[in-house]
Every structure is written in C-alpha cells, then in structure tokens.
Amino acid sequence: MSESLTGLKRSHYCGTVKKDLVGQEVTLMGWVHRRRDHGGVIFVDLRDREGLVQIVFNPEIGEELFQKAEAVRNEYVLAVVGTVGLRPEGTINPNLTTGEIEVAASEVRILSIAKTPPFYIDDEVDVDEMIRLKYRYLDLRRPIMQKGLMLRHKAIKVIRDYFYDNGFLEIETPMLTKSTPEGARDYLVPSRLHEGEFFALPQSPQLFKQLLMVAGMDKYFQLARCFRDEDLRADRQPEFTQLDAEMSFVEREDILTTMEKMIAQLFKKCLDVDIKTPLPRLSYQEAMERFGVDKPDLRFGLELVDVAEEVKDCQFKVFAQVLEKGGRVKGINATGCAHYSRKDLDDLTKLVGIYGAKGLAYFILTEEGLKSPIAKFFTQEQLERIVTRMEGKPGDLLLFVADEAAVAAAALGHLRLELGKRLNLINEEEFNFLWVVDFPLLEYDEEEKRWVAMHHPFTSPVEEDMPFMETEPGRIRAKAYDMILNGVEIGGGSIRIHRRDIQELMFKRLGISLEDAQEKFGFLLDAFEYGVPPHGGIAFGIDRLLMLMAGRNSIRDVIAFPKTQSAMDVLTQAPSSVASRQLKELHIKIKN
RNA sequence: GGAGCUGUGGUGUAGUGGCCUAACAUGCCUGCCUGUCACGCAGGAGAUCGCGAGUUCGACUCUCGUCAGCUCCGCCA
Numbered sequence: 001m002s003e004s005l006t007g008l009k010r011s012h013y014c015g016t017v018k019k020d021l022v023g024q025e026v027t028l029m030g031w032v033h034r035r036r037d038h039g040g041v042i043f044v045d046l047r048d049r050e051g052l053v054q055i056v057f058n059p060e061i062g063e064e065l066f067q068k069a070e071a072v073r074n075e076y077v078l079a080v081v082g083t084v085g086l087r088p089e090g091t092i093n094p095n096l097t098t099g100e101i102e103v104a105a106s107e108v109r110i111l112s113i114a115k116t117p118p119f120y121i122d123d124e125v126d127v128d129e130m131i132r133l134k135y136r137y138l139d140l141r142r143p144i145m146q147k148g149l150m151l152r153h154k155a156i157k158v159i160r161d162y163f164y165d166n167g168f169l170e171i172e173t174p175m176l177t178k179s180t181p182e183g184a185r186d187y188l189v190p191s192r193l194h195e196g197e198f199f200a201l202p203q204s205p206q207l208f209k210q211l212l213m214v215a216g217m218d219k220y221f222q223l224a225r226c227f228r229d230e231d232l233r234a235d236r237q238p239e240f241t242q243l244d245a246e247m248s249f250v251e252r253e254d255i256l257t258t259m260e261k262m263i264a265q266l267f268k269k270c271l272d273v274d275i276k277t278p279l280p281r282l283s284y285q286e287a288m289e290r291f292g293v294d295k296p297d298l299r300f301g302l303e304l305v306d307v308a309e310e311v312k313d314c315q316f317k318v319f320a321q322v323l324e325k326g327g328r329v330k331g332i333n334a335t336g337c338a339h340y341s342r343k344d345l346d347d348l349t350k351l352v353g354i355y356g357a358k359g360l361a362y363f364i365l366t367e368e369g370l371k372s373p374i375a376k377f378f379t380q381e382q383l384e385r386i387v388t389r390m391e392g393k394p395g396d397l398l399l400f401v402a403d404e405a406a407v408a409a410a411a412l413g414h415l416r417l418e419l420g421k422r423l424n425l426i427n428e429e430e431f432n433f434l435w436v437v438d439f440p441l442l443e444y445d446e447e448e449k450r451w452v453a454m455h456h457p458f459t460s461p462v463e464e465d466m467p468f469m470e471t472e473p474g475r476i477r478a479k480a481y482d483m484i485l486n487g488v489e490i491g492g493g494s495i496r497i498h499r500r501d502i503q504e505l506m507f508k509r510l511g512i513s514l515e516d517a518q519e520k521f522g523f524l525l526d527a528f529e530y531g532v533p534p535h536g537g538i539a540f541g542i543d544r545l546l547m548l549m550a551g552r553n554s555i556r557d558v559i560a561f562p563k564t565q566s567a568m569d570v571l572t573q574a575p576s577s578v579a580s581r582q583l584k585e586l587h588i589k590i591k592n
Numbered sequence: 593g594g595a596g597c598u599g600u601g602g603u604g605u606a607g608u609g610g611c612c613u614a615a616c617a618u619g620c621c622u623g624c625c626u627g628u629c630a631c632g633c634a635g636g637a638g639a640u641c642g643c644g645a646g647u648u649c650g651a652c653u654c655u656c657g658u659c660a661g662c663u664c665c666g667c668c669a
Contacts, residue, residue, distance in 0.1 A: 034630080036627090036628050036629065036631050036632095037625085037631090038626055038627070038631075038632090039624065039626065040625070040626030042626095043628055043629065043631085045629070052629095054628090054629070056627085056628095059626075074619090087627085090627090091627055091628075091629085093628090093629055095629085099629085116602070116619075117602085117619095118603070119602080119603050119604090119619090120603070120619070124630090125603075125604080126604070127603065127604080128598095128603085128604090128661070129662070130660075130661050130662090131603080180669095181669095182669050183668085184667080184668050185667085185668085203668095203669085228668060230668040231666085233664080234662085234663070234664090236668070350596095354595080354596095354664070354665055355665080452669075454669075455669065457669075459669090554662095564660090565661070565662065565663085
C-alpha cells in the first residue's frame, strides 16, 4: 500500500509555495489535512510544518492517479509532483497564505496510510488534555503547537547568540551529581557501583557555576535541564529548562543590565516587540505593600491600601484586635463593583480563605450612601476617612482583610488578580517587565523553628544590613533579584558570598554547623580558599518565558513532551516498574 | 497531605429519578457530485453514560468510595 520515495526530492515546503513559482514544477511532501471530493475534481490540502497548499487532481491526469487521489484519507502522507498555477478567477482563498495559487498534480505517491486520528488536527479543536498527551505526536501536528516549538527554537538561538556575542562561555555541568540539603526534593539515581549510595539530578547548576567562576571562566551560561521532585502546577514541571548564567567581578547592576538587554533582544528578534530598558526596579517591600505579592502584575492598578490609621480607633473588634497583635488591615477598591451580589461576595470571600484570611469585610458605596454589615462599628467620621483614603466613590466596592501581614498580603494580592481579571483590566497583548530587588536574606520557618535562606545560603547580604545578623535577621536585605513578567517570576538570582567569614556567619545563622557545612558543601568551601572572584548570576525559567511569549496558559504547551499533574508521561507510561534483575544490580528492594 | 471543577459514541457537548430503546454537532463508512477550501446532498455504522458499591419498584441522573485529568493551597533554597 505504501509507496517508495525513491527518485523524489522535496523542492519546497507546502506553506512556502507562492505566486512567484507559477508555471514551475514542484515536489511537495506532507500530510493530507483535508480532502474535498467533487466527483469530477478532487482537492487535497497538503500540510507540512510551514503551512497548507491546495493540490488539485483533475480527471485528465489519468485514471490511475485519480483513483489514488480518491483513496486518500486524512493524515495520509503524500509526495506530490505538480505544476504551480494561479487559481481561476473567484476561487482565491484570502484565509490561506498560499490562497492565490494551487498545485495541479501530475504524480502522487502515498508514502504512508494513516488511521483516522482520535481528534481533528486543527487549532480550533478543544480536546481533553490527556488525549492530547497520549497522542502527543498528533497534537504536535497542530499549527499552534508547531508555532510554539518553532518559537522556542528561535528564542534559544537568539539567547545563545546574545551570550556568545557578549563573551560568555557555554559550559555543561553534570546531570549525575550530589544530593544537597535545603531546597526542593531531589530526584535520586541509585549507584550500581556504590551500594546504597545515590546520585541526585541537579535542581540547578548553582554550585557548579560558582566553581566555574573560581576556575576563572569569568562569564558562563548554559541552557540546563533541571529537576525538582515537587508537586506540579500550570507553570511547574518536574523537569524544566533553565537559562543559567554567572559573571565574575560584577555588582548587581552589571547583571541586571546584561540580562535586561538580553531579554530586550529576545523580544525584538522573536516577536518584534520593543522592551524599554532599563526595566523598572521595585523593592520587595514596596511590592508586598502595594501588590501583596513578590511578583506583581503591573498591567493594571487596584493597589492595596493600608487603612490601619483610619480604623485604629473603631469599635470593630476584628480590626482592632488584629492591629493590637501587630497585624495589618488593608483594603482594595473594587472599582465599579457596588452591584456585586451576595454570591459574588461569597466567592471572593472563599478566594481569600484559600490564603488563610478568616473573612472579607466590605463597604458598598452607592448614591444613597454606604452599605455594610459592619458600618455600625464605625463613626460617620471614621467611615468618611476610610472612603477618602480608599478613593471610593459611588458605585465602588471596598474590600478589606485584617490579618497578620503575610496573610493579608497574600489574600489581597490574589484578590487583586481576580478583580483584575473580572474587571477586564488586563491587556493580554502587553509585556510588562520589572525587577524586584532587595529581597529579605532570611525568612523564619515556623515548622523547623529556624531561619532559612529565602534564595539560597550563598546569597550575599547587603553589607550595611550585616549588623542585624544577630539582632533582627528578618531585616537583612539580600543582593537578590527576580525578573517579573506579567505577574510571573521568569528569572531570579543574586550576588554570591565570596568571603569566607561572611559565609561562616551565614551558616551559623542558618543553624548549620561548620562540620555540617564542610560535609555538605565542603567542595565549594574548599574551592573558596583558593582565590574567589566576587561573582553573581541569574537563572531564567525558559519554559515560563516561552509560555508568556507564545501567549499560552500552561508551560505544557511549549514543552514537546510534558508530564501530567501527577508527574506521569501518559505517552510512554513512565514511570513504570522495572525488572527485578535491574533492581538487584542497584541493590534496591521494594517494600511490600 | 488538602480544596475545587470535570469524566456520556472517535472528538466536543445535551440530557436534575420513569418521557432514554440515550439526543445534537462533528468525525467515520457507502453512494452521488468538475471549483471547493469547515465543499454539498442522500443513506449507514458507532455508547454496557470513568470504575465499584449503595439507596430505590426503577439510576446517565441521588449517596458513598475509587481512579484519571485540570486548577489551586501546602510544597517549590
């Protein structure tokens, strides 16, 4: 049934056959996108990665060829030889880039027949994602998926070119490496030659790139596959690709400048979008105050407002008690939402509940005045001051959360995002970048009852904050920075500690003894005794960046073969059990 | 570890206790058709309603459990 390719060579991609080829003979290879059989004349849309072109089979071409065209079905793979011709008057298809021409077939070979696909190969089709993943090779035939992977290819090329042009060396680091404490759960690989011992797949090339700086490589970058055995999200896969970079003899601004230029070039060359540099910089503290999150989406307003001053003397116990305990009372003006129903308000209350808020207070502002179940706890003057502070006007809905600072911020921060969506305030075409800087060096882990590094233990503190190391560790700022795009963290990094005394202080503060540090990170500390350049770097999440560039909602749409939310590959059925012989070689026994 | 949403011919959906012998669209098969491009027309095949248990005279429909997918919380230095 299938015919040989022998003697045929593709002359053009289907999608590139244009008017300038009229009169020429072309040889095309591709998949049958659709067949339209008019009895006397048959049209076949032939598809390859560059697009569609219409093939015409006229009866005059001979019985054998015509019968072949009749037998063709969707997704058959064909080789077609034919002559490019202008379409007859009135049959031009403006929806097709190749719509002005068609190819009159003179020879066709059915290179491969195909079963009817489980879903139609088309951008419009909205198919269950598991079916898409099971038949990923069919899903990837859809033009939108092909565009995504082609964009990814181009982006990676532009990134490489940028780093090559700016004196960076591309260096590979090991995939089989040492499990280190702190951070995400490791994927472990058992060692056959060393019974009971394990490699870990890298969570990032962090320590290796610092060693490369000690080695004098000066500037390094790598497109590195990274692995973290944590639960998945729309923007998190257990294996993902980082653009990892590190530079020696630099300060924070050198890195930010180098990286934002790279991003600007990336967007210009891939999307023809101009990104204005330098990007705005926002301190962590200001981001949390104004937006409630450390990765604010600045495409719209609806900023958080602190109303502690206005409510501190009120009779509403919830607010008063929270303030007494050092918590925060903050609000957000849901502009024009005074008409929200009981159900709308319930939904929003449920939303803030996810982030730990115990309730959501509201003031409805109408022409007739202020309506609120808690209005009776405030004097008229207090109410007016709150409304003024919130810039409320008739038609608005004022929403308040009172809680400890972190809860109030998270609840209102996510409420803000929900309102931004509901009120249609987000311009989907916009690419809004910023740097968030001056992250705290440490945060207190309630479970472990100790201070932990917010970024990682090798992040340099801001020198002037060093005196707080013993007294107020939470106040120390780190020389760390994140790049944010449309409310998504696309990259983060820091200036590293390169002084042994500060590194020792850091370990001490984290409750890691020098012996422990030596055992876990000894190779790095040893290296640091042989002359370390001041250095720093950054890593970008390539999948997230591509997701945003392609305008998709999940990184799965820009990864060729992603995992499901339960970290399985439904196409290959991985993970799977292995032969007992394999386990034996690895000295591993399965319980049960 | 937890919460929510979803699961019905190949695909996407409708179906809120008997009207279901399960509907619609599309796809598929057969036939007709010489200018379509989501071609058209006529006919046909195709579903134990995710799985298991329960309630009921009767379950696609209600209850419980379970599995899978998605979204989120925790987690992700």
